Amino acid sequence: MSKGYKITLTVILSAAVLVALLVLTLLTASGALKKAEYLDPWKRDYFEQFQDPRVQLIAHGLLAANSHNMQPWKLRLDRKNPLVLYLYTDSERLAPESDPVARQTLVSQGTFLEYMRIAGERLGYAADIKLFPDGEYDEQQLRESMDQKPAAKITLSRATPQHNPLYEFMFLPDTNRMAYRPDAITPDQIRRLKQTNTEEDLTLSILSDKADIGRFGVYGVESTVIETGLRRMNDEAARIFRSNEYQKNQYRFGYSFEGQGVTGLKKHLLQGLITLIPSMNNEEASAKLAVQAAQTAAGHTPAYALILSKDNSRTSQVKAGMLYSRLILAAHEAGLVMQPLSQALEEYPEMRQAYSEIHKEYASAGGTIQLLIRLGQPTQNTPLSMRREVTDLISE
Structure with missing residues (x-):
């Protein structure tokens, strides 16, 4: 065996050991062996x-x-x-x-x-x-x-x-933020979804017209840009982000990588990195990912659903939530998944214009849009x- 070959083999083995140690360190920081209580x-x-x-x-x-x-x-x-x-x-x-x-x-x-x-x-x-x-x-x-x-x-x-x-x-998971298949929602699926609305003072609309899809996509992206551009919003989200298994078991509420569809080894490597180097999960990087996700969603959604109430009373808000649960379950039964797009309906000064525009266009007869929802067949399951x-x- 030549001297050069021995050196090369030694370098490869050393690199492999370093990589293995790095992976082990990341998995440990992530809590990969912890039971997901x-x-x-x-x-x-x-x-x-x-x-x-x-x-x-x-x-x-x-x-x-x-x-x-x-x-x-x-x-x-x-x-x-x-x-x-x-x-x-x-x-x-x-x-x-x-x-x-x-x-x-x-x-x-x-x-x-x-x-x-x-x-x-x-x-x-x-x-x-x-x-x-x-x-x-x-x-x-x-x-x-x-x-x-x-x-x-x-x-x-x-x-x-x-x-x-x-x-x-x-x-089953209630929200799927991933890209949806381009397949159109069928008349039978629409009928089954609309049957979930048993409230006279609520309106459930399923919209799949190309123009509507385009407008909702724009609302979704623009409102995400507005929200992620505000420091106080990012700080609020950061406070409830759980970066590893230890935190998820401790708090058991809030956000995590699973919400972005990240699972398996990739999830633990990312969790380990963020845990060891928190600065990697900075405001700019998070905002960029959120906007990219909104753009992907806008380009891969065959239909949207709207839940509107005649007024914006607390009772109407609760009833809208009850309808939303029925809609989620009926969508699963029909082979569909959903994602609520909440940003354009949020009620703070910077979102006022987007809120007014979407209501002017889709709630022209008055009332309140309680939920704007993406709807379609999944391209991948979410955890x-x-x-x-x-x-x-x-x-x-």
């Missing part, structure tokens, strides 16, 4: 560990889509009646910069309630839901009012278990998002 609530038998039927239904509601994955739900179990519980908006889990009037947060109360209702049918409990039993919030003292007034009173009664086909799809332990939602 934040995914436990997604297990189909998770609810079975609880005897109280109210807690069993809360365990299902916990899986619902919600704004910024803040999971802004607080439940109080009635001590006198074992079949009564109250849903409160958790005032400690608001997003005051991106959702300053808490509209998206109230929509999230509705998504939770509808998952509970559907689960109740399956488990043999009819859920009578009364929204704002003590009246709507005092908007001048919103946080205090959220703590004092329930968003809903839920009264359960024993019933014959019903087979609701939507139940089977509650255990499940973090969820808190059900007992963390229950307060005295």
Whole structure:
């Protein structure tokens, strides 16, 4: 064996060892071997560990889509009646910069309630839901009012278990931010989706005209550019970004790489890098990725859905969330996925023009657009998002 060959082999082996050490370091920093406890609530038998039927239904509601994955739900179990519980908006889990009037947060109360209702049918409990039993919030003292007034009173009664086909799809990810297939939404799919709207004061529209798709794409990109150009918005998002498995198990809410469709070894390498070198996840880089994702979405969406309410009351916001949950599950049943585009509907000064334009064009008869939603067939699956332990939602 020549001397040069020995040197080359030594260099290769040394490089391989260094690479292996680097990968091991990144995987360790990512927490690759840690059990993903934040995914436990997604297990189909998770609810079975609880005897109280109210807690069993809360365990299902916990899986619902919600704004910024803040999971802004607080439940109080009635001590006198074992079949009564109250849903409160958790005032400690608001997003005051991106959702300053808490509209998206109230929509999230509705998504939770509808998952509970559907689960109740399956488990043999009819859920009578009364929204704002003590009246709507005092908007001048919103946080205090959220703590004092329930968003809903839920009264359960024993019933014959019903087979609701939507139940089977509650255990799938609610949001897919990836590119969608170009296939058009079929008339049968549209019919099935529209059947989810049972509220007279809500309107559900499915739009697949080329002109509409183009306009919504522009709204999605432009509003993303506006939002990511604001320091306070980026700071708010950064505060709830979980960069590794340790943080995800600790907090169990907020954002992570999974939301961008990143999984497997790539996820752990990225998590390790961000954990060891936090500056890599800087504001400029995050903004660039968000805009690129919005541009990709705009170019790969065959249809959009709109949920409009006649007014913008808190009750209408909750009802819109309930409809949104039914729509998500019906979309899954039809082989479709969805993504809400929240930016253009956000209510802060810099977004006022975009908000006004989209309402002028698509809510010309008055009312409020509660949700603008991408709709289509997936090109890839997305992973499940973090969820808190059900007992963390229950307060005295």
